[in-house]
Amino acid sequence: MAHCGTLFIISSPSGAGKSSLIKALLERPSADGKLQVSVSHTTRAERPGEVDGIHYHFIDQPEFKALIERGAFYEWAEVFGNYYGTSREWIDEQLAQGIDILLDIDWQGARQIRAQSPSAKSIFILPPSRIELERRLNARQQDSAEVIKGRMDKAVSEMSHYNEYDYLLVNDHFDQALNRLSAIIEAERANTDKQAIRYQDLLCGLLAE
Ligand SMILES: Nc1nc2c(ncn2[C@@H]2O[C@H](COP(=O)(O)OP(=O)(O)O)[C@@H](O)[C@H]2O)c(=O)[nH]1
Numbered sequence: 001m002a003h004c005g006t007l008f009i010i011s012s013p014s015g016a017g018k019s020s021l022i023k024a025l026l027e028r029p030s031a032d033g034k035l036q037v038s039v040s041h042t043t044r045a046e047r048p049g050e051v052d053g054i055h056y057h058f059i060d061q062p063e064f065k066a067l068i069e070r071g072a073f074y075e076w077a078e079v080f081g082n083y084y085g086t087s088r089e090w091i092d093e094q095l096a097q098g099i100d101i102l103l104d105i106d107w108q109g110a111r112q113i114r115a116q117s118p119s120a121k122s123i124f125i126l127p128p129s130r131i132e133l134e135r136r137l138n139a140r141q142q143d144s145a146e147v148i149k150g151r152m153d154k155a156v157s158e159m160s161h162y163n164e165y166d167y168l169l170v171n172d173h174f175d176q177a178l179n180r181l182s183a184i185i186e187a188e189r190a191n192t193d194k195q196a197i198r199y200q201d202l203l204c205g206l207l208a209e
Pocket residue numbers: 011012013014015019040041044075076077079084085086104105106108109110
């Protein structure tokens with residue numbers, strides 16, 4: 001089947017609720033296997049509750065460098081002192097099957113994807129306020145105070161890239177943000193060129209003389 005899935009880039013500062021939104025999006029009945037999230041490779045340490053192969057593929061620096069050299073990554077970047085990368089092979093397979101892919105990546109990765117795949121759609125998620133962002137970073141209780149302070153500084157620099165994205169959402173009311181995110185994805189699925197590939201047989205039958 002011809003290539004008809006869409007790449008959706010989703011970025012936000014740490015603590016804006018992006019992971020919860022992505023999780024809820026995938027659990028929606030409308031996702032129905034037609035939407036998948038890419039599992040990145042990272043050199044950062046596994047957090048309690050994280051599972052290798054589900055949240056990330058946890059690898060060490062030499063392994064990461066070897067993957068870069070092999071050209072295995074669609075994009076990769078250093079974020080908060082650790083390396084993160086999106087592997088190319090799995091994504092290309094999914095897109096070819098008409099499956100849409102969510103990429104939870106930072107602004108550096110978003111730039112690299114846009115340069116290679118101009119049809120990718122990008123969405124930036126903002127927290128409702130700076131105070132709420134701080135509260136969410138503290139509520140997580142998984143990282144040290146020093147790490148949280150570092151993330152707060154980085155959050156501001158991440159947010160300064162909001163205007164490079166196609167869509168901007170504020171995660172104030174979770175359900176509302178989820179509905180809007182879902183609406184963006186559904187609208188893109190209905191793109192005529194993509195539907196023409198998906199519904200090739202239907203169109204042939206409908207248009208038969
Ligand atoms: N460029 C790039 N960024 C990634 C990738 N995977 C995760 N990130 C970003 O790295 C940042 C840190 O992610 P993480 O370690 O999960 O901490 P989080 O802030 O709690 O989500 C987030 O902005 C992610 O979107 C990737 O494969 N490539």
